[in-house]
Amino acid sequence: GAIEKMSKSRKNVVDLDDFVRDFGADVARWFVLSDSPPERDVEWTAAGVEGAWRLIQRIWTAVEAQSPDAPGPLAIADGATGPAHELRQAAHRLAFSVTQDIDGFRFNRAIAAIYEFLNALKAFDANTLTDPSALAARAEALGVLARVLGPFTPHLADECWERLGGTGFVLAAPWPQADPDLVRRNLIVIPIQVNGKKRGELNAPPGLDRSAVEEMALADPKVRDMLAGQTLRKIVVVPDRIINLVLEAPA
Missing domain, CATH: 1.10.730.10 (Isoleucyl-tRNA Synthetase; Domain 1)
Known part of the structure; x- marks a missing residue:
């Protein structure tokens, strides 16, 4: 029913x-x-x-x-x-x-x-x-x-x-x-980019959903430092391949 x-x-x-x-x-x-x-x-x-x-x-x-x-x-x-x-x-x-x-x-x-x-x-x-x-x-x-x-x-x-x-x-x-x-055999390396430039990488299981990839990238210490005081405009995720954090251009 x-x-x-x-x-x-x-x-x-x-x-x-x-x-x-x-x-x-x-x-x-x-x-x-x-x-x-x-x-x-x-x-x-x-x-x-x-x-x-x-x-x-x-x-x-x-x-x-x-x-x-x-x-x-x-x-x-x-x-x-x-x-x-x-x-x-x-x-x-x-x-x-x-x-x-x-x-x-x-x-x-x-x-x-x-x-x-x-x-x-x-x-x-x-x-x-x-x-x-x-x-x-x-x-x-x-x-x-x-x-x-x-x-x-x-x-x-x-x-x-x-x-x-x-x-x-x-x-x-x-x-x-x-x-x-x-664990490693079941992990893949996903580069983290900020405005198109590589700033780090993730070790994650294949098929990890978008939200989980975003959370892991934003938790990376180097990425956190780069985002301090910046405005994050959007996040582009290509599953199992790459994540790119796009920041607002400075005024």
């Missing part, structure tokens, strides 16, 4: 008490944050809610499958090769993407990065590797996952953290720091 705005007069308001009782608060948070950018309305659908619930179950199943012989969630699997190295890359790219997206209030994109990581974890698990390097890589990856889940599904994140051998609340644990060497 047609999309309707929630309204008491139309008797189509979702009772969150019932929702939390049936699905849990984490599912509610996940669904609302994953459905749309913050500036857009959320389309509340049963299919979307069920999809969020299945995702929560998928994460917990992956954590439950962790070997009791694996190290704790703060493991660093240096020296991993093959599928274990690829999983480490996926985990560090996850940490990088979620950090950037939370800082930019792009919560739906952060959640999309978590989905992408889970696909990488599924591919890794299909290899059924049990050597110490693989166990350490999986422990490190799940430790990253548990911590980046904290702002979105705090109850699930704490359960995962405890199951993996973490101590205390996951939100008190150190935020995962992405290793540039593991």
